Amino acid sequence: MSSASVSSRIPPLLDPYLALPPEASLVLLTSVLGASSNWLVLRFLHRALLGPDASSNASADGDTKVLLVSFMRDLAFWKENARRLGLDLDKLAAKKRFAFVDGLSGLFLPKQRALSGRGGEKILNSSDLTALYGELQQAIQSLGDAGRVLLVVDQLDLVLATGGDRVDAVGLGEMLLGLREHVHATVLTLSADSPLVSVQQTPLETDHAAFLLGMAHQADLIMSLRLLDSGTARDVSGVVRITAGNQTGEMDQGTQQRVEEKELLYFVGGDGGVKVFERGQ
Amino acid sequence: MSFRKRNVGVAQPGDQAAGRVKSEGIQQPGLRPSPVDGRLTTSTGTRSLDALLAGHAGLALGTSLLVEESGTTDFGGALLRYYAAEGVVQGHNVHVLGIGEAWGRDLPGLSGGESATNKEERKNPEERMKIAWRYERLGEFGGSRDRSISQSSGASSSSQTQSIFCHDFDLSKRLILPSSAKMHFVPTSLRPSLDFTDAEAASAPFIRFLTHLSTQLSSSPSSIHRVIIPTLLSPALYSSDASKPENVLQFLHALRALLRKYPAQLTAMITLPLTLYPRTTGLTRWMELLSDGVLELAPFPSTAIAVKAAPGASTVHEEPPQGMLKIHRLPVFHEKGGGGGESSGFGDDLAFTLSRRKGLVIKPFSLPPxxxxxxxxxxxxxxxxxxxxxxxxxx
Incomplete structure (x- = not known):
């Protein structure tokens, strides 16, 4: 795995899918236990912040900015792994091109003293949907008006699972829709483990399935990660299936942008480098 | 009493070593950098489990391990006891949720052989130097497929006072807790609160434990802490309120937040009875998603052990496996995406054996001829x- 060169930072086969999504679109990444979507989220960040269309020559649009909201991981994790890709999140935060909302550190811990994030970081301390919406909207505005904002929400389903009776799938979907009005495009990661989707006996399961299916129907591009069906292999971490969403309404305006549906294998090396390849290669 | 003396003797070289190798970044006894990426790890008290954790040769600080077990056996409880005993011996703070202090008096004691060899090691270091230090280190790492790259630097110079990372325990002995042992038992309240208070009070057992943890962690910034949660959500220990998804998942999320907030101080091990909370339910899956490592113990039916004992003893000179171990997720490894760790046991068929002296031994499962x-x-x-x-x- 020593070949973590610049070229392997963004796997060539995935490159077309990682490009900044068209306006108002939703990209859904699903993961299962053992096949996390973190590496893919990092590639989206890399492509949006450093990619060829990041600091666009069409300066009317301005730079692409990213707001990362993470409910399962803290900023240290994202910083460390972004650094391996050559992405300095601190520097980008100082330039107001990146902002982080921490949904882990303060969400359910009993408050001891006021948690205050450092520059470019905001720590959520309430899982109430109205409060959440307010905080996130504020964070989007803090990135400034110029430029396109890519909203990346990592594991929004946690809010649903821990919300009990207060949060339901419809309410959460509406909140996300409200946020999407303020940004250029949205990348959302959700868990799609079969116990969460297929049985649907408890409210936790039915809510999760309803939310996931709702998002999948809204999405313009779905990349779902899963483990190999045939067991584990030394040189394969998992399978990524790329599915185009329901784009019939927009077919006439951009036919050449029609997403090619594919199923690829991927391998994440110990150093964070990723190889993506077709079956049999 | 004599045993206690020995105990002190064991702890001391650790302290000395800590003083000596401070420049290398090891401040505390019972910690060592991972051979993979140098992050600090601590031992689970079970050598073969340390060896499984994706090449880190220990449980990385700031991560948690969820051990699931089906049936009525308590192999997971044995793992917890070793983990707790290792913490006590290393002088770490041990926090136990839900179980009384009697549990703490039942920890396995240090096996005699270990301290004897340890004494011997200290007695004649010159003789020890004759053995190539490389292989000697391998022995300490736990044998099978370990790498000892980063450790080897300077190991030859400080080997005689090298602190022991993972001790050997004997299930038939009882660990005599030194008076300095820092064990904290936080009880859970069994009765559901009947008064109509706000939602915060409903999850009071968890809130109390979290408050306890965060005050302990913030008050002593250099101490190492271990969190032990035996049989999470078992009705014997928890009220029905606790097993509401929002309560237990909020607790696990908060625990995860603490682990990330103190990434150089805290580890956690949780056991979960699978018979009560099967893996096909969404609640169990969320608990797994909120943990860093997920292991499943599937013991063989007890009749099988009895029958199997006979051929196992007569043909091969090792004990027959008592169950299978499945790895569903490994700390750090799967968070990155999963791959590149040849020494992870992920996907292998693993079997475990619990014996009095060797503790819980995990090894690849092989069918008899x-x-x-x-x-x-x-x-x-x-x-x-x-x-x-x-x-x-x-x-």
């Missing part, structure tokens, strides 16, 4: 025993 395959096994395996073995394993 098939009957009538060649003349080599005919002598030992031809009887009824061989047949029974085959039938048990054919699942």
């Amino acid at each position: 098939v009957e009538g395959d060649s003349e080599a096994q005919q002598g030992a395996l031809e009887g009824d025993h061989g047949k029974a073995t085959k039938a048990d394993i054919d699942f």
Whole structure:
């Protein structure tokens, strides 16, 4: 795995899918236990912040900015792994091109003293949907008006699972829709483990399935990660299936942008480098 | 009493070593940098489990391990006891949720052989130097497939006072807790609160534990802490309120937040009874998603052990496996995406054996030779025993 060169930072086969999504679109990444979507989220960040269309020559649009909201991981994790890709999140935060909302550190811990994030970081301390919406909207505005904002929400389903009776799938979907009005495009990661989707006996399961299916129907591009069906292999971490969403309404305006549906294998090396390849290669 | 003395003797070289190798970044006893990426790890108290954790050769600080077990056996509890005992011996703070102090008096004691060899090591370091230090380190790492790259630097110079990372315990002995042992037992309240208070009070057992943890962690910034949660959500220990998804998941999320907030101080190990909370439910899956490592213990039915014991003892000189171990997720490894760790046991067929002296030993599961395959096994395996073995394993 020593070949973590610049070229392997963004796997060539995935490159077309990682490009900044068209306006108002939703990209859904699903993961299962053992096949996390973190590496893919990092590639989206890399492509949006450093990619060829990041600091666009069409300066009317301005730079692409990213707001990362993470409910399962803290900023240290994202910083460390972004650094391996050559992405300095601190520097980008100082330039107001990146902002982080921490949904882990303060969400359910009993408050001891006021948690205050450092520059470019905001720590959520309430899982109430109205409060959440307010905080996130504020964070989007803090990135400034110029430029396109890519909203990346990592594991929004946690809010649903821990919300009990207060949060339901419809309410959460509406909140996300409200946020999407303020940004250029949205990348959302959700868990799609079969116990969460297929049985649907408890409210936790039915809510999760309803939310996931709702998002999948809204999405313009779905990349779902899963483990190999045939067991584990030394040189394969998992399978990524790329599915185009329901784009019939927009077919006439951009036919050449029609997403090619594919199923690829991927391998994440110990150093964070990723190889993506077709079956049999 | 004599035992206690020895205990102190064991702890001391750790302190000395800590003083000596401070420049290398090891401040605390019972910690060592991972051979993979240098992050600090601590021992689970079970050597073969340390060896499984994706090449880190220990449980990385700031991560948690969820051990699931089906059936009525308590192998997971044994793992917890070793983890707690290792913490006590290393002088770490041990926090136990839900179980009383009697549990703490039942921890396995240090096995005599360990301290004897330890004494010997200290007695004649010159003799020890004759053995190539490389292989010696390998022995301490736990044998099988470990790498000892980063450790080897300077190991030759400080080997005689090298702190012990993972001790050997003997289940038949009881660990005599030193007076300095920092064990904290936080009880859970069994009765559901009947008064109509706000939602915060409903999850009071968890809130109390979290407050306890965060005050302990913030008050002593250099101490190492271990969180032990035996049989999470078992009705014997928890009220029905606790097993509401929002309560337990909020707790696990908060625990995860603490682990990330103190990434150089805290580890956690949780056991979960799978018979009560099967893996096919969404609640269990969320608990798994909120943990860094997920292991599943699937013990063989007890009748199988009794039958299997006979051929195992007569043919091979090792004990027959008592169950299978499945790895569903490994700390750090799967968070990155999963891959590149050749020494992870992920996906392998692993079996475990719990014995009095060796503790819980995890090793690759191998089927006994098939009957009538060649003349080599005919002598030992031809009887009824061989047949029974085959039938048990054919699942």
